[in-house]
Amino acid sequence: MSNFNLKNKTAVITGGGSGIGKAITQLFVQHNCQVHVLENNSDSIAQLQNDIPEVVTHLCDISKKEEVEKIFNLIGKGSEIDILINNAGIAHIGNIENTTEEDLDRIYSINIKGVFNCAKAALHFMKAQKKGVILNMASIASTVGISDRFAYSMSKGAVLTMTLSIAKDYLEYGIRCNCISPARIHTPFVDGFLSSNYPGEEKQMFEKLSKTQPMGRMGKPEEVASLALFLCSDDAGFITGNDYPIDGGFIKLQG
Structure with a gap:
């Protein structure tokens, strides 16, 4: 039994300074993974360095292509990039009528463009390695209607379909891509x-x-982290192109 050991693997986790991302970071470190965290909040970075000193942190705005590429090139010079977890994201409350163009652009820049930038940067290295795992953080809002979540649902629907496209397009390179869809x-x-x-x-x-x-x-962040650990481990080597709700029964049992 492997117990999902990540020894000798390197993971890049976006938004790893708090919440679900921090829980994933902590669990991956416990399973012997070298973790690089991309975070745009300097206070979160300072706290993360204090709490999990083994982690390598990078201040980065994932909506900026140049910043993302610079950091991935730095990481890729020192080791293979085995795992990318696109966890960073922002929320928005509102229907289409009270969502402004500025709201939509802000959501797009992080939740969609940020995933695009990081996945594209990681794939450059994973293709050369002929292996790698990309795990995206989607949402139950990707597949079910939720009141007053117009922009957020739009962005997470895009994350789901980007996951399927990446999984399909990079099969020949030994790269797996899945997503997790949490509820609250x-x-x-x-x-x-x-x-x-x-x-x-x-x-x-x-x-x-x-x-x-x-x-x-x-749900608890640690429960999402446990699912992420499995999906990024070699034990999930036959799994790609799937969305995994972790929702306390919300999608199938509601109503």
């Missing part, structure tokens, strides 16, 4: 959203949101 996961983002929008009612709203999941609770 209890991260610092959720706590910040509740404190900003429901001051004094955080506990009640947290319970209300938790009960929208058929299992009656939100």
Whole structure:
């Protein structure tokens, strides 16, 4: 039994400084992986370096092609790039009428263009290696209608279809590509959203949101990280071109 060991592998994780990304980073380090984190928040980088000193961090705006290529070239000179996890993303609340052009451009620049930039940079190295794994963070919003998530759903739908295209186009190079689609996961983002929008009612709203999941609770970042670990390990070597909901039954059991 391998226990999903990532020894001698190098992973690049975007948005690895908090929430799901940080949980994945922590778990991969525990499984002997050399992890490089791309993060655009210097405070998150400082905290990550303090919490997980084994990690190599890079301040990067993934919407900027030149920044992404510079960092991947730096990483690729020192080792193979075995794994890319496109985790970084931003949220937006609103329907089409109250979503501005600026909102749409902002979501696109990170959630779609950022994935494109990082995947393209990683594939340059993975093709030469004739191996590699790309794991994208999609969402249940990729496949089901959710109220007031127009721009966000658009972007995550694109992540899902980019996953399928990459998986199909790079089979001959031994490169696998899958995505994970979480439902509500209890991260610092959720706590910040509740404190900003429901001051004094955080506990009640947290319970209300938790009960929208058929299992009656939100997911944990560590649960998403465990799925990511399996999908990026050699044990998942026959898996590519798939979307994996981790949603407490939301897609199939709701209603």
